[in-house]
Amino acid sequence: MFAEAQVKKGRKFDQVIDGARTVFMREGYEGASVDEIARDAGVSKATLYSYFPDKQHLFLAVLQSECAQQAEVEFLMGTRELSVEETLHVVCKTLMTFILSRFGQDMFRLCVAEAQRFPELGRTFYDSGPQKWGRKIVQFLDSPRAREVLSIEDTGLAADQLAQLCRTDLMLKVLFGIEKDPSEEEIDRVAAEAVKTFLARYRRTA
Amino acid sequence: MFAEAQVKKGRKFDQVIDGARTVFMREGYEGASVDEIARDAGVSKATLYSYFPDKQHLFLAVLQSECAQQAEVEFLMGTRELSVEETLHVVCKTLMTFILSRFGQDMFRLCVAEAQRFPELGRTFYDSGPQKWGRKIVQFLDSPRAREVLSIEDTGLAADQLAQLCRTDLMLKVLFGIEKDPSEEEIDRVAAEAVKTFLARYRRTA
DNA sequence: GACAATGTAAACCAATCCGTTCAGTTTCGG
DNA sequence: CCGAAACTGAACGGATTGGTTTACATTGTC
Numbered sequence: 001m002f003a004e005a006q007v008k009k010g011r012k013f014d015q016v017i018d019g020a021r022t023v024f025m026r027e028g029y030e031g032a033s034v035d036e037i038a039r040d041a042g043v044s045k046a047t048l049y050s051y052f053p054d055k056q057h058l059f060l061a062v063l064q065s066e067c068a069q070q071a072e073v074e075f076l077m078g079t080r081e082l083s084v085e086e087t088l089h090v091v092c093k094t095l096m097t098f099i100l101s102r103f104g105q106d107m108f109r110l111c112v113a114e115a116q117r118f119p120e121l122g123r124t125f126y127d128s129g130p131q132k133w134g135r136k137i138v139q140f141l142d143s144p145r146a147r148e149v150l151s152i153e154d155t156g157l158a159a160d161q162l163a164q165l166c167r168t169d170l171m172l173k174v175l176f177g178i179e180k181d182p183s184e185e186e187i188d189r190v191a192a193e194a195v196k197t198f199l200a201r202y203r204r205t206a
Numbered sequence: 207m208f209a210e211a212q213v214k215k216g217r218k219f220d221q222v223i224d225g226a227r228t229v230f231m232r233e234g235y236e237g238a239s240v241d242e243i244a245r246d247a248g249v250s251k252a253t254l255y256s257y258f259p260d261k262q263h264l265f266l267a268v269l270q271s272e273c274a275q276q277a278e279v280e281f282l283m284g285t286r287e288l289s290v291e292e293t294l295h296v297v298c299k300t301l302m303t304f305i306l307s308r309f310g311q312d313m314f315r316l317c318v319a320e321a322q323r324f325p326e327l328g329r330t331f332y333d334s335g336p337q338k339w340g341r342k343i344v345q346f347l348d349s350p351r352a353r354e355v356l357s358i359e360d361t362g363l364a365a366d367q368l369a370q371l372c373r374t375d376l377m378l379k380v381l382f383g384i385e386k387d388p389s390e391e392e393i394d395r396v397a398a399e400a401v402k403t404f405l406a407r408y409r410r411t412a
Numbered sequence: 413g414a415c416a417a418t419g420t421a422a423a424c425c426a427a428t429c430c431g432t433t434c435a436g437t438t439t440c441g442g
Numbered sequence: 443c444c445g446a447a448a449c450t451g452a453a454c455g456g457a458t459t460g461g462t463t464t465a466c467a468t469t470g471t472c
Contacts, residue, residue, distance in 0.1 A: 009447085009448080010447085010448055010449075011439085011448075011449095012448085012449075028234070028236060028319060029236075030234060030235075030236030030237045031236045031323075033428080033429065033430085034429080034430060034431080035428090035429085035430090043449080043450090044449060044450045044451065044452095045430095045431080045432095045450095045451090046432085046433085046434095046449075046450070046451085047448080047449055047450075049430095049431065049432080050448080050449085054430080054431075055430070055431090108318075109318055109319065109321075109322070111382065112314075112315055112318045112319065112381060112382075113234060113315065113318065113319035115315075115381065115382050115383055116232075116315070116383075117237075119383055122381075122382035122383040122384070123382065123383065123384060125382060126378060126379070126382040126384055130378050157374070157375070157396075157399060160374045160375040161371055161374050161399070161400075161403055164370050164371055164373055164374045164375075165367055165370055165371065167370055167373075168363065168366045168367050168370045169363070169366040169370075172332060172336050173332070175318060175321065175328075176317070176318075176321050176328035176329065176331060176332040177321055177322075177325055177328040177329065178328070178329060178332055190363075193363060193367070194367075196407065197367055197403060197404070197406075197407040198403070200403075200406040200407035201402065201403040201406035201407065215417085215418075216417085216418055216419075217418080217419090217469090218418085218419075239458075239459065239460085240459080240460060240461080241458090241459085241460090249419080249420090250419065250420045250421065250422095251420095251421090251460095251461080251462095252419075252420070252421085252462085252463085252464095253418080253419055253420075255460095255461065255462080256418080256419085260460075260461075261460065261461090413472105414471100414472095415470105415471090415472095416469100416470095416471095417468105417469080417470085417471105418467100418468080418469070418470095419466105419467080419468070419469085420465100420466080420467065420468085421464105421465095421466085421467095422463100422464090422465095423462105423463085423464085424461105424462080424463075424464100425460100425461085425462075425463100426459100426460100426461100427458100427459075427460090428457105428458080428459065428460100429456100429457080429458070429459075430455105430456095430457090430458100431454105431455090431456100432453105432454080432455085433452100433453085433454080433455105434451105434452095434453090434454105435450100435451100435452100436449105436450080436451090437448100437449080437450070437451100438447105438448080438449065438450085439446105439447085439448070439449085440445105440446095440447085440448095441444105441445100441446095441447100442443100442444095442445100
């Protein structure tokens, strides 16, 4: 993103990142003041500026660390115990739970807001979020076990459709504050409907 | 939203709104300065403040006017010339074209970013955007003409699924700057695939 | 052509912003 | 226990912020 000649020199590095994440997520980039970040991090402003040359670099460091975290979500698609249909259901629920989580929502909000000002941020987020999930799903759809049951010409598009079906209704509602915390049942229902629609299209018939 | 005792007194009202829209869309709420807005609007700051008591009210006035505009998108679903399938395709293309337009993207970005700071904004946007489209689609799905061909238990959810399928891939890509201007063909393809998946699930069989 | 409404340009305010500086304190390895 | 590295707290500078005010210009109407 920028050249990162900056190295972690001291013991309060994590405090700074943590405080910055908190404040940036709450206030956005422009809304967050460096003084507030330093205060929240329990660190002097001089210390903060010894780690990062300026506000932008701090911001990008935070977001990149978060994106990395985002990418580490693990999948349990290998489980042979479950049928393909059940596996899809689990995948949908996992994805939805992540998308609707506080963390997922905050990340999405902040990256959408600032992708203009920091173009490379948009790419980073997309790659470590939606793209990563897409690949994982494709990987499953392409597996022999899935191919046995499914008939898909374009697995990339199918995966995107499935992910998109997982965002039905609830995502926008949470994003715009219409609904606060979707219940387990709501998530389960939307996931089930997503799988149903997906299978209606892609289940092997012949 | 706020009490709107403010009345349009003068001839430069529209200039102010236009300038404010431009700058807010480009810079976000915190990033936009009132001086910049006045400059861009070709209006003195005193004039601006004679229309709006403060920056917040100006911001909300802009967004509400935009939401109203958003709501006025008209549908051509009445066209009896087209089959249900063709109608769905047109609906998807219309929705996608709007979602992927500069205007649609800017609105979405700004409202996502500020829905936290201005809770009622989130509601307003959702109502005049996604909600409105949802209702229109439901209205069509419930029409006798559509019912003849489709078999849907929950038309609300089905409508949301269709809308969600329209966002497949392209929306996130545009939102995060991975793709700039989706071609007509790309849109057409995603729309066609959306309809295909939708019909696979909801086309009447018996 | 006069009168009131509307708009302008600029100075002005207090507050806040980012980023720097510095004298002094804490921490910690050897 | 010493010396260097890390950290602090507070002050500072220059710029910018949202918002007000003032003295003057333009507009449209009767």
